[in-house]
Amino acid sequence: MKIAVCIKQVPEGDAHLKIDADGISIADADLATEINESDQYALEAGLRLVESQGGEVVVVCLGRDRADEAIRRALAMGAERAIHLNDPAFQGGDAAATARALTAAIERENVDLILTGLQSDDAGWAQTGPILAARLGWPSATLIMEIEPEGDTIKVKRELEAGWFQWLRLPLPALLTIQSGISTVRYATLKGIMGAKKKEITKVTPVDIGLAPDEVGAAGRKTRTTRLYVPEKTKGAEIIEGDAATAVATLVEKLQKEAKVL
Amino acid sequence: MAGAIWAVTESGDDGLKSISFEVIACGQALAEALGSPLEAVVMAADGSAAAEALAAKRVEAVRVIEDAALAPYTPDAYTAALVEAIKAEAPSLVLFPHSYQSRDWVPRLAAEVDAGFISDVVAHHIDGDDTVFVRQPYQGKLNSDCVFAGDGINIVSLQSGAYLADDAAAGDGAAEIVKQPVNLAAASRTEVLETFQEVENKVDLSRAEVIVAVGRGIGKQEKLPVVEELAEALGAQLAASRPVCDNEWLPIDRQIGSSGQTVTPKLYIAVGISGAIQHLVGMKNSGTIVAINKDANAPVFSVSDYGIVGDLFDIVPELTNQIREAKGTG
Numbered sequence: 001m002k003i004a005v006c007i008k009q010v011p012e013g014d015a016h017l018k019i020d021a022d023g024i025s026i027a028d029a030d031l032a033t034e035i036n037e038s039d040q041y042a043l044e045a046g047l048r049l050v051e052s053q054g055g056e057v058v059v060v061c062l063g064r065d066r067a068d069e070a071i072r073r074a075l076a077m078g079a080e081r082a083i084h085l086n087d088p089a090f091q092g093g094d095a096a097a098t099a100r101a102l103t104a105a106i107e108r109e110n111v112d113l114i115l116t117g118l119q120s121d122d123a124g125w126a127q128t129g130p131i132l133a134a135r136l137g138w139p140s141a142t143l144i145m146e147i148e149p150e151g152d153t154i155k156v157k158r159e160l161e162a163g164w165f166q167w168l169r170l171p172l173p174a175l176l177t178i179q180s181g182i183s184t185v186r187y188a189t190l191k192g193i194m195g196a197k198k199k200e201i202t203k204v205t206p207v208d209i210g211l212a213p214d215e216v217g218a219a220g221r222k223t224r225t226t227r228l229y230v231p232e233k234t235k236g237a238e239i240i241e242g243d244a245a246t247a248v249a250t251l252v253e254k255l256q257k258e259a260k261v262l
Numbered sequence: 263m264a265g266a267i268w269a270v271t272e273s274g275d276d277g278l279k280s281i282s283f284e285v286i287a288c289g290q291a292l293a294e295a296l297g298s299p300l301e302a303v304v305m306a307a308d309g310s311a312a313a314e315a316l317a318a319k320r321v322e323a324v325r326v327i328e329d330a331a332l333a334p335y336t337p338d339a340y341t342a343a344l345v346e347a348i349k350a351e352a353p354s355l356v357l358f359p360h361s362y363q364s365r366d367w368v369p370r371l372a373a374e375v376d377a378g379f380i381s382d383v384v385a386h387h388i389d390g391d392d393t394v395f396v397r398q399p400y401q402g403k404l405n406s407d408c409v410f411a412g413d414g415i416n417i418v419s420l421q422s423g424a425y426l427a428d429d430a431a432a433g434d435g436a437a438e439i440v441k442q443p444v445n446l447a448a449a450s451r452t453e454v455l456e457t458f459q460e461v462e463n464k465v466d467l468s469r470a471e472v473i474v475a476v477g478r479g480i481g482k483q484e485k486l487p488v489v490e491e492l493a494e495a496l497g498a499q500l501a502a503s504r505p506v507c508d509n510e511w512l513p514i515d516r517q518i519g520s521s522g523q524t525v526t527p528k529l530y531i532a533v534g535i536s537g538a539i540q541h542l543v544g545m546k547n548s549g550t551i552v553a554i555n556k557d558a559n560a561p562v563f564s565v566s567d568y569g570i571v572g573d574l575f576d577i578v579p580e581l582t583n584q585i586r587e588a589k590g591t592g
Binding site: 011013017019024026094095096099118121122123124125126127128129130131133134135139140141142143155158159160161164165166167168169170171180181221222223224225226227228229230231236237238239240244245247248249251252254255256257259260261262 | 337338341360361362363365366367368369370372373374377378379380381382384392394397398399400401403404405406407408409410411412414416423424425426451452453454455456457458459466468469472524528529549550551552553558563564566567568569570571572576577580581584585588589
């Protein structure tokens, strides 16, 4: 089974996020990064499938030079080789532009299965995987918790809302987006880290994968972020006064109308 | 804006899901601001009840896409159905709930009709010629303003709870119900084998949308039903600070903080928790934090959005009752 796993490098979960001078991105000097959490689980799922079925995992990553760190870690965990979509033209894309680039890179690889995380911890669109499948004309399923290979088909357990689940069967080739926590993500061993240094990372530009630079990245996007900012948050809690019934009534109203969480 | 705004609703086994009215509420606000007609869309094997409920709202029309292939849900059938409807009617803006189901197929739809797609939106405002949609990237730590780059068809999905179902205004009379014909002869590639509910075993709090956490202030194990009832009323997971688990009043897999789980629910209610830093690191990135504590100087208030200072045994039962009333289960 040949599997492509798409990974994204994102800021570490507890990294201090400083908005860049451009007002639309995070300043990346000294920014601690990691492989997007659900992508780590996608990678783990891919590696386990290859261990039981044979084949190889190819890591695909769109990112700048510094994404090399995330790619090396994926190789150290056990991926065979990597494709790094690394060119200024790829930057600034939305999910549609990124999915177009990933499609072109994976199309020529002849894989049976594509795995991605369910969404990125930074942009959080939750779009790239299914768009990639649609562009390839493949079936897809999202929020997958378990995978059982069956030859030409695959049986998967999908998480639904409110504690419900579903077993589905899809023909291969297919794309799955993986939910975090479906298994324990392995650590890279020292041997793996040493071995990763010798593994092949193919750096590609838009032209290398048959795309014009204006089809991807900022030029190829259909949505645009105009501003990134810290949401207004009052310093410390707003203390709600009154007897229990009055204070609670005010609180419930604020949770409904202001915070919009009820 | 040229074409209509579509509010695509979601139906399940029990008919129209309530989140559908949140999409109607947003659609009504956008329709008014942009001067475009709003149409509700039903997709179901049998959509007659849903159509009637939606026709009572202030919409120009209710479009019903009915086909046996739409139940059970599969991404192929839903995508094919709406691609066909969109190509026939050419709406300019199509709204969806950002549900688990829509996340499964709406990105495919966006690719098929070559639409711009802004997902998981929490608010919107009009800025000159632009309709600006607000998102919460970086796991809700930051906000971003997004606009569409092109004039073609555009798609927006709305975070659950961002718009209020109650704000979906009723219309003057019943809106027209229009059957939208589709041909779903091409079978879905996905085969639905079994849909089931799993018994809860090990608790994973990291995915809970609402958490009620209890601390030392509860006093003793026998008092736990006070917070359990609040959690139940909210459909929340019950969690605890370390002292509660150390005392074995609740199992360790419900512990929040540096030695327990780290959580970022949309709503976190801390009851009787003073807020040691070891606890705060596990919950401070939650969306909205409410603290109920008798000590006005408790550090938990410094990371909270709302606080009530007082006896939790007065406040929590009152909150449980009012939540039940607000949710219509009282």
